[in-house]
Amino acid sequence: xxxxxxxxxxxxxTDVSVRAHHDMGGISKYICEPIDTKPHALDAFDREVDALxxxxxxxxxxxxxxxxxxxxxxxxxxxxxxxxYQRWMRSITATLLRKGVIAEADLLAxxxxxx
Amino acid sequence: MTxxxxxxxxxxxxxxxxxxxxxxxIRTPHYLRGRRGTVVRYLGEFxxxxxIAFNRPPxxxxxxxxxxxxxxxxxxxVSGDEVLVEIYGSWLQLEGA
Numbered sequence: 333x334x335x336x337x338x339x340x341x342x343x344x345x346t347d348v349s350v351r352a353h354h355d356m357g358g359i360s361k362y363i364c365e366p367i368d369t370k371p372h373a374l375d376a377f378d379r380e381v382d383a384l385x386x387x388x389x390x391x392x393x394x395x396x397x398x399x400x401x402x403x404x405x406x407x408x409x410x411x412x413x414x415x416x417y418q419r420w421m422r423s424i425t426a427t428l429l430r431k432g433v434i435a436e437a438d439l440l441a442x443x444x445x446x447x
Numbered sequence: 448m449t450x451x452x453x454x455x456x457x458x459x460x461x462x463x464x465x466x467x468x469x470x471x472x473i474r475t476p477h478y479l480r481g482r483r484g485t486v487v488r489y490l491g492e493f494x495x496x497x498x499i500a501f502n503r504p505p506x507x508x509x510x511x512x513x514x515x516x517x518x519x520x521x522x523x524x525v526s527g528d529e530v531l532v533e534i535y536g537s538w539l540q541l542e543g544a
Binding site: 351398400401 | 466473
């Protein structure tokens with residue numbers, strides 16, 4: 333890792349290999365690549381995930397900071413493949429499993445397609 | 448840091464990469480590490496999100512709006528534009544101290 337300590341000598345921040353993959357502000361690829369700033373319509377899944385997160389927060393089971401930490405922990409390849417609210421769902425699921433709010437067996441049973 | 452830093456204080460964001468030391472949740476963008484900026488205003492004290500994210504009892508930290516000159520951050524940065532970022536006091540060092 334090389335870093336310039338002199339602010340008069342800017343470096344391309346993409347040279348910094350230790351940047352976490354979600355920490356995308358200011359990277360040079362967005363000089364070349366347009367950023368989609370249009371509002372996106374929410375579908376039923378998106379709304380349900382958002383409602384679930386608000387309920388978990390209201391019940392003191394999970395903070396927004398934990399949500400963000402869980403999103404940032406999604407491996408890079410998966411992270412870029414998932415939609416915004418799919419990332420939320422991944423983080424919520426991982427957090428609730430880790431805290432023992434839900435059990436893996438129960439989750440798998442619910443996800444099991446009906447026989 | 449008992450007294451909040453006054454507006455106009457020249458600071459430097461710590462050149463630190465906690466990402467290398469294990470799972471973390473960091474609110475200080477990568478492109479500001481080691482960079483010099485100026486305190487614009489003190490925003491109050493807030494529980495440290497780096498702790499809350501891991502369900503640890505959080506310290507209360509001062510939060511600031513800090514302004515940076517774009518040309519000191521990026522080769523294509525335009526002087527006269529402003530980059531204004533919320534940064535926790537734990538990430539700031541007094542420049543020259």
